[in-house]
Amino acid sequence: MAESCNCTSPKPMLIGIGDGVPVGPGSKPGGINTLMLFPDKCTGCGRCQQVCPHRVFEVKGGKAAMVNADACMECGACMMNCPESAIKVDSGVGCAMAMIKAALKGSKEVTCGDDCCN
Amino acid sequence: MSLTMDTTDTLGGKERNDHILARIGYKRGEHRVTPGLYRVNGPDDKSPVLVTSNYSLSFDAVRSHLKGIAAWVLVLDTKGINVWCAAGKGTFGTDEIVRQVKGTGLEEIVSHRRLILPQLGAPGVKAHEVKERTGFVVEYGPIRAEDIPAYLKDRKATPEMRQVQFPAKDRVVLVPVEWRNYLKLGIPAGLLLVVLAGWFGLGVFLLGYVGSLFFFPLLFPYLPSKKFSIKGMALGALLSLPLLAWSWLGPMPLVEMALVDLAVLLGMMGVVGYVGLNFTGSTPYASRTGVKDEIFRFIPPMVAMSATGLALAVAAGIGIYAGWF
Ligand code: SF4
Ligand code: SF4
Secondary structure, eight states, rough: OOOOOSOOOOOOOOOOOOOOOOOOSOOSSSSSOOOOOOTTTTTOOOOHHHHHHOOEEEEEEEEOOOOOOGGGGOOOHHHOOTTTEEEOOOOOOOHHHHHHHHHTTOOOOOOOOTTTOO | OOOEEEEOOOOHHHHHHHHHHHHHTTTTOOOOOEEEEESSSSTTTTTOOOEEBBBBBHHHHHHHTTTTEEEEEEEETTTOOHHHHHHHHSSSSSHHHEEEEEEEETTOOOOOOOOEOOGGGGGOOOOHHHHHHOOOEEEESSSSSGHHHHHHHHHHHHHHHOOOOHHHHHHHHHHHHHHHHHHHHHHHHHHHHHHHHHHHHHHHHHHIIHHHHHHHHHHHHSSSSSOOHHHHHHHHHHHHHHHHHHHHHSSSOOHHHHHHHHHHHHHHHHHHHHHHHHTTTGOOOOHHHHHHHHHHHHHHHHHHHHHHHHHHHHHHHHHHHHHHO
């Protein structure tokens, strides 16, 4: 990881600095991120626990629970791989350089890759 | 009908050169291998299939950790971008996996129906959709290529293998690209400092540019606070200490020294704070929401500190030439 441009941030999507966060009836941690789990939909398959690089989830008693929510880096892996759509996160690139550049250019799209960090 | 390619589990001088060039950011996006299906150590229809990106460093990391292991390596066309970044862009993603599985005729080559993906590819992939569209079950393997042999033994990743880490060696390899990224700003600023302030200016440049971009990644876990901006400001203060000591040892008059010291301290804190904030994208920790919050909260004070530092430095400079002190 972390090679061609020093970026390691996954999931560049639309960002607007200051745009809103989708809110639903999920359980949301107090920390500063947008991760939400909807336990009603969860079947306890364990995919989220498997893909999360920060050990945010643990499946206990047939349901996923957030055990380390503050460590979430909003990469979106859990949301993408949850077959029940029980997880929602406003995923995006956690890269100040990309966000500042996009803000200066007035563009809404922030990506990393070829033209990042130039 | 399908075309497979042969590769080895060993890296030679050619690969090492390519890796060095990639690390200094030379010809970004051109460190690529041809996408498709590769044979390592004579695999058969029961051998595992490992999926990776076509960034040469990613591909070489996978195959060089298959020492003596017969396997297939399915290389996706990620345009020369590593797995994690490509997963973010979606090029390491469901559609490309489906395309390569179909294009290489994988289902006729292997008798099983399992693909081993790097865990860090998960942000781009919907595993259940890959299953629906190809019949192949996605298995997420370990984050690090060095854990592949252990994973292949019983197809289980320990919690440690699933946890992203950011050890010193991963941080330090980022330094050359960091230096390169700030070159356009750093060189003119350095020249200006040397012209205006001589050896002392050179010292400011060396600590503020060469030093901060080296020490920030190196000291990253030890700098105080979880906020990248605060870590940067703390390092800025730390790096200004040798400069303050230098000015105390010199023959500067007291008022001038106070101005210069304050300028150095504020300037370094502002500038290195920004370096810290910009390091967010290089780490596997920063979330988009967290970075947004830091931008709003810390850029104004960092600009204020840098501007005040600059103003004090100018005042000290004018003072010297006008003989105020
Ligand atoms: S991936 Fe979704 S369904 Fe599976 S355990 Fe996690 S939240 Fe529950
Ligand atoms: S978004 Fe990424 S870091 Fe956050 S909980 Fe999901 S998988 Fe873990």
